[in-house]
Amino acid sequence: MSPTPTHPPDPVALPDGPAAGFLAYRAADARRPAGTADLTVELAGAGTLRGLDACLRVACARAGLAVAVDNAPYGQLDQTVLGRGARPGPRALLLVWDAEWLLGDALLDPYAAGPAGLAELLAGREAHLHRLLDAALADPALTVLACSFVPPAGTALGILEWRRADGLLAGLAAINRRLAERCAADPRCWLVPAESVAARFGLDRWSDAALRLHGDIRIRPDALPWLAEAAAGILAARAGRVRKCLVLDADGILWGGVLGEDGPDGVQLGPDGAGRAFQEFQRAVLALHRRGVILAICSRNDPADIERMLADHPGMILRPDHISARRIGWGGKAEGVRGIAAELNLGSDALVFIDDDPANRLAVRGALPGVLVPEPPAHPAEYAAFVRDAGWFPSLQLTAEDLAKGAQYAAQAERERYRAESGDLGAFLAGLATVVAIAPLSPATRARAAQLCVKTNQFNTTLERLDEAALETAAAAGAVIRTVQVSDRFGDHGLTGLVVAEPGPGTWRIRLLLLSCRVLGRMVEHAVLHALAAEAGRAGATALAIPCVAGPRNQPAREFLAGLGLEPLDGGPGVHGPLSGLPGCPSHLRLELT
Amino acid sequence: MSEDLETIVARTLGIDRAAVDDRLAREREPAWDSFNHLLLIAEVERAYGIRFAVDQPAAIHDLPGLRAAVAALTGRP
Numbered sequence: 001m002s003p004t005p006t007h008p009p010d011p012v013a014l015p016d017g018p019a020a021g022f023l024a025y026r027a028a029d030a031r032r033p034a035g036t037a038d039l040t041v042e043l044a045g046a047g048t049l050r051g052l053d054a055c056l057r058v059a060c061a062r063a064g065l066a067v068a069v070d071n072a073p074y075g076q077l078d079q080t081v082l083g084r085g086a087r088p089g090p091r092a093l094l095l096v097w098d099a100e101w102l103l104g105d106a107l108l109d110p111y112a113a114g115p116a117g118l119a120e121l122l123a124g125r126e127a128h129l130h131r132l133l134d135a136a137l138a139d140p141a142l143t144v145l146a147c148s149f150v151p152p153a154g155t156a157l158g159i160l161e162w163r164r165a166d167g168l169l170a171g172l173a174a175i176n177r178r179l180a181e182r183c184a185a186d187p188r189c190w191l192v193p194a195e196s197v198a199a200r201f202g203l204d205r206w207s208d209a210a211l212r213l214h215g216d217i218r219i220r221p222d223a224l225p226w227l228a229e230a231a232a233g234i235l236a237a238r239a240g241r242v243r244k245c246l247v248l249d250a251d252g253i254l255w256g257g258v259l260g261e262d263g264p265d266g267v268q269l270g271p272d273g274a275g276r277a278f279q280e281f282q283r284a285v286l287a288l289h290r291r292g293v294i295l296a297i298c299s300r301n302d303p304a305d306i307e308r309m310l311a312d313h314p315g316m317i318l319r320p321d322h323i324s325a326r327r328i329g330w331g332g333k334a335e336g337v338r339g340i341a342a343e344l345n346l347g348s349d350a351l352v353f354i355d356d357d358p359a360n361r362l363a364v365r366g367a368l369p370g371v372l373v374p375e376p377p378a379h380p381a382e383y384a385a386f387v388r389d390a391g392w393f394p395s396l397q398l399t400a401e402d403l404a405k406g407a408q409y410a411a412q413a414e415r416e417r418y419r420a421e422s423g424d425l426g427a428f429l430a431g432l433a434t435v436v437a438i439a440p441l442s443p444a445t446r447a448r449a450a451q452l453c454v455k456t457n458q459f460n461t462t463l464e465r466l467d468e469a470a471l472e473t474a475a476a477a478g479a480v481i482r483t484v485q486v487s488d489r490f491g492d493h494g495l496t497g498l499v500v501a502e503p504g505p506g507t508w509r510i511r512l513l514l515l516s517c518r519v520l521g522r523m524v525e526h527a528v529l530h531a532l533a534a535e536a537g538r539a540g541a542t543a544l545a546i547p548c549v550a551g552p553r554n555q556p557a558r559e560f561l562a563g564l565g566l567e568p569l570d571g572g573p574g575v576h577g578p579l580s581g582l583p584g585c586p587s588h589l590r591l592e593l594t
Numbered sequence: 595m596s597e598d599l600e601t602i603v604a605r606t607l608g609i610d611r612a613a614v615d616d617r618l619a620r621e622r623e624p625a626w627d628s629f630n631h632l633l634l635i636a637e638v639e640r641a642y643g644i645r646f647a648v649d650q651p652a653a654i655h656d657l658p659g660l661r662a663a664v665a666a667l668t669g670r671p
Contacts, residue, residue: 017640019633023606030608050629208636214651215632 018208022051022221025228029054032061037068038090038239041231044072044080045096047218052096055228062229062372063236064349075216077101081132089141092238094192094231097129098218099149099172110155110168122171129175130182137188143238145231146183147194148176153203187450187467190234194227200389201226233394240454240465243372243393244350245324246288247337250299250306252356254278254318256380259305269315274380281383282317289322292402293393294344296325298336298353303328324412333360334367341368345517347457347553352392396467399448401494408518411491418490429522429588432488436527439594441481441498446471448495449483452514457553459525460514461546461561461574466500474500479511480535484528486519493519499532507543507576508536513557523586525560530585531593537579545569545576599661602641606634619656634660642668 041056043049053069060067072080077097084093099107102125110118136144151172155161161169176195183191198206201223211217219227236242251258255278256268268275289295295318299306306328310320325343327336333355341348349370355361361373377386395402415432422428441449446468453466466474475481484497496516502509510532515525533544548554548561550573558573566577585591597605603618604611607625620626626634635651638644638660644667654660 018636019606020637020640023633023637026608027605048629210648211632211636213648215629217629217632221633221636 017222018211019221022055022224025058025225026051026054028058032057035066038066039235040068040070040091041235042070042072042080042084042091042093043096044077044093046075046077046098046101047212047216048074049096049219050217051221052219052224052228055224056094056231059225059228059232060235063232064241064370065232065236065239067235072096078132082135084136084139086139086141090143090239091139091141092143092145092235093136095132095136095144095146096194096219096227097147097149098194099151100218102129102149102172102175103168106168107152108156111157115164115166118168118171119166122175126175126178129179133182133189137186142188143235144189145192145234146179146189147192147227148179148196150195150198150203150206187469190238192227192231192234194230197226197230198223229391233391237394237396237454238465238467240457240463242350242395242455243352244292244455245294245296245340245344245346245352246285246387246392247296247298247340247351247353247371248285249333249355249357249360250297250301250309250328252380253354253376253383254282254297255309255315259301259309264305264309264313267309269313271315275315277380277383279315279317281380281387284384284388286317286322288387288393289318290403291393291398292395294324294346295322296327296340296344297323298327298333298340298355300330300333301328332363334363337364337368337371345458345520354387395451396454397447397451399451399495401448401451401496404492404494408491408493412518414490415488426588429586432490432522432588433590434486434488434522434524434588435590435592436524436531437485437487437592437594438482438528438531439485441471441475441483445483445495449481449498452495452498452516453512456514456516457551458517458556459520459560460512460551460554461510461548461557462512463549463551463554464512466512471500474502474511478503480508480532482528482532482535484515484524486524497524497528499528501532501536503536503539503541506541507545508532508539508541510544510546513546520556523589526583527585527589527591529564529582531591533579533582541579543576543578544582546574548572548574597641599638599664600657602637603634603657603660606630606637614657616656616658621655638664644668 043052049072053071056069057067103121106121133144133146136142149172151169155168161167164170180191183189205220206223207218208220211220248254256274257266259267269278271279285295297306309316310318310323325340327339337351337353341351347370348368352372353364354376356376364371365373372392374390377383419428422431449471450466450468471481480501480503482499483495485495486493496519498514499510500512502511536544546561547569548558550558561573561575564575564582566575566581569576600614601611604614607630609625620631635646639646642664646663650663654663
């Protein structure tokens, strides 16, 4: 693969060797166009971390996030963390500590002071690392990413090591578990699973003895892209750069062979032999779908042949209801992928495209730079692990809406059929019998509301990525926070909107108004604004101010505000005006207020 | 081996291939710092299938020295 600035090297496709793959990332970093950073990442770690900065910039760019990186001074992990103080955000701190930093010489000779001595050492060092976390998290603007500890492959005790509950490896595992628990309980603290990354990369290759000896380089440079990709996934998800849809080629990806030539009975797909690789791949794809990833097919084939495969082939794991959009025919792949994005109302940067043909991958990369086009493994036997482990769809939480998304997109297909039958838009909207339920934010809906803040880009007025803690803080400060749930005759869209308003004397300021793209195009936003204006009026307000930030993709929100007929706010796309000037609730929508 | 030594040096140090000649030395080339020196040694070992002695990398200061060390291990001038 020849890397380009927009499509840097894929970790799985890097050449082998202690430095080779890292050099590909560094070269991609040198070719990266300069631009404004969305976020500054500070590094703090043990040993030499040089090169991680370049890998992190490239990995984040792959995920759609531009970052600046502040390098760590060598060997000053404690000083870097304890001495940093609060700094203006948005910032993240990546803590790349390791077992050597934690235990020093005890890593090679853990039982020199007996089991009690080891327990004391582990407890003391664990308390220290948590003190460092406390210090870092004292900066309220900081997101902290902490690496788990990569254990050694064994100790001097050999097989007896695994019989000891008070042993070194059991102790490290317990420290990792408690670190993960702490991270899970804190929305600003995230575990980078270095242990799992090292296992995937190869534990025996994670560190190179010569590089460690001569340069205190504890993570082999070739492993840095893998670690950077893991951290980038978290940072991108935190910043709302979330991919939502997996677009799949069919021949060579969903099954082996060429459907048009081999026929459904001739393709490789089933529980045995070569077909098993494709069935396992489909199962791994279905697992992604079950957690909310939208699936689409883009294939050069006869549409009827593909539909028959989906509906009838006994080896298929994926079925028609799992596929939300299809572009099947004889046109170009770039055109097909573009059509899928448009049909699903997603930006191209929300898509991942898998195709076994290098020419198709090149075409999509060239035409749609936002689409992530990974290099699939050379052998289909590796496809399932490839899609399972790639981390293309990081999510900060899994909500009921995610788990129900499959059914929701199936309902969407029904809706589209009904739209085609309805003839005109008015009849379609009226026939949908849409209900817009507006309710105060509750503990039960807070996680989904925070997820919407991260995932929603198109109808989002200020693009503020409020996490659960920020929503709580806002509510405690008196903000009026309302969630929006939309349903219709075909099903429930789930919680798909949020409004955060700050009541003031006479004027309510709408800090954030967002709706999922799934419910756009039916004037739900008018109903939400109408309900909020009514609430503001009942509280004695006479006007609304709706600030808006011009983002790369929130044109729909800006167009909505511009169409309200209010006055511009502070010369930007925001607006303000009297409650009496706002439109009423569209007649085809029914409002339910809690 | 698909790359010659000069190309490996240029790629590893991130410098122009045309700048790699026998005058190239660590003390004169800012990109040839201690970190990149270690990467260069690793890349050369990978490309030629050789392993330098533990104290050998520290004694390599310029391109002719690197070339001589490689030749000594591969047996090819």
